[in-house]
Amino acid sequence: MSRKPDPFAIDLTPELIIRAYQAGIFPMAEDASSRDLFWVSPQQRGIIPIDDFHISRSLGRTLRKHSYAVRVDTDFAGVIEGCATSGVDRESTWINAEIRRLYGALFERGIAHTVEVWDGTDLVGGLYGLSLGAAFFGESMFHRKTDCSKIAMAHLLFRLRAGGYRLLDTQFVTDHLKTFGGIEIPREDYEVRLAEAVRHSADFRAIDRQST
Numbered sequence: 001m002s003r004k005p006d007p008f009a010i011d012l013t014p015e016l017i018i019r020a021y022q023a024g025i026f027p028m029a030e031d032a033s034s035r036d037l038f039w040v041s042p043q044q045r046g047i048i049p050i051d052d053f054h055i056s057r058s059l060g061r062t063l064r065k066h067s068y069a070v071r072v073d074t075d076f077a078g079v080i081e082g083c084a085t086s087g088v089d090r091e092s093t094w095i096n097a098e099i100r101r102l103y104g105a106l107f108e109r110g111i112a113h114t115v116e117v118w119d120g121t122d123l124v125g126g127l128y129g130l131s132l133g134a135a136f137f138g139e140s141m142f143h144r145k146t147d148c149s150k151i152a153m154a155h156l157l158f159r160l161r162a163g164g165y166r167l168l169d170t171q172f173v174t175d176h177l178k179t180f181g182g183i184e185i186p187r188e189d190y191e192v193r194l195a196e197a198v199r200h201s202a203d204f205r206a207i208d209r210q211s212t
Helices: 014-022 057-065 076-084 097-108 148-162 187-198 206-210
Strands: 026-028 038-040 044-047 069-072 112-119 122-132 135-143 167-171 183-186
Touching: 014 026, 014 097, 014 122, 044 187, 057 148, 069 148, 076 097, 076 112, 076 122, 076 135, 097 112, 097 122, 112 148, 122 148, 135 148, 135 187, 148 167, 148 206, 167 187, 183 187
Parallel strands: 135 167
Antiparallel strands: 026 038, 044 167, 044 183, 069 112, 112 122, 122 135
16 A cells, blocks of 8 residues: 655544545554554555446345344444454454544544444444545445345445445455455546545435335
8 A cells, every 4th residue: 555654743633534535545543552543545446336336146145135134324333343343354453543533523423424234232244434425435344243244335335326426435455345346446547536526416315215
């Protein structure tokens, strides 16, 4: 990845984070114990084309048959805790206290969102990200039961398509994201798509009205 260390000792604010995303960069920490953040702008940027994403046959069967409840924006603290906890789906995490503080504030402003997978009263999977204009920036996901992060991602993709989003930024591409059609594009192409997406509006809640 291409790091852009901040040479100035400044306080990070939600407003600064928003401007950074609009400029095509995002913050990360070395690990959960680090107190500092650094800026990242990959030469190759991961995206999932919203108008051409892929749901595998096996995941399609899971989506039709599972008994989990999928909710949005009901437990941000629980989702970011799941993403920040080492476990079966990750050996380490980059989500530190500063990330939790900043994205928690963005959630309170209606900019950060969660997709949550529940088994009764247990949160068993989910993801979170930011919505700016018609762009959605996926940050992290987790699962505590098989396929629950995939269920969350599939729900997000259907939600973004229904809401008129133009860009789903995944930052990087993993084998997991490739199963949904995730690809890498050069930073220059990404910046063009980003500028176009943030100029437009989208509706994260549109699918909820369509299903009632």
